[in-house]
Amino acid sequence: MKLPGFPRIIVDSALCGGRPTIAGTRVRVTDVLEMLAGGAGTTEILEDFPYLVEADVRAALSYPANQP
Template sequence: MSEFRITLVPGVCGGRPTIRGLRVAVADVLELLAGGMTTEEILTDYPYLEREDIAACLDFAARQARREELPIRRDAA
């Protein structure tokens, strides 16, 4: 899995963590999973996402729960 699938870009999704700078917030993907959607359903609804993006969101959540640092690319606006 790429280290930099999770990005912080000022002006994109209110500066919240997103997937590869796209306007898809990590929290939104996690909420879809928590609501019962499968990875396949999410990939069907968001065809520009990749399976590795979903895995990166789960990894991000796990690291946040453990309060571990995660490599995040920070882009200038």
């Protein structure tokens, strides 16, 4: 299921235990956030996950800030 306001983030109970992921991938939002918290920049994340785009990283970063 795509989340309202977050077309790049999905939640699917059959994928990654129902945790939010980047649409079309198995990359969890928390994977991206942990990399950012560890000091990785967007460029490094995109090199590690070449199937992501910058908008995916931005969506992962803004997603938790907009959750109740």
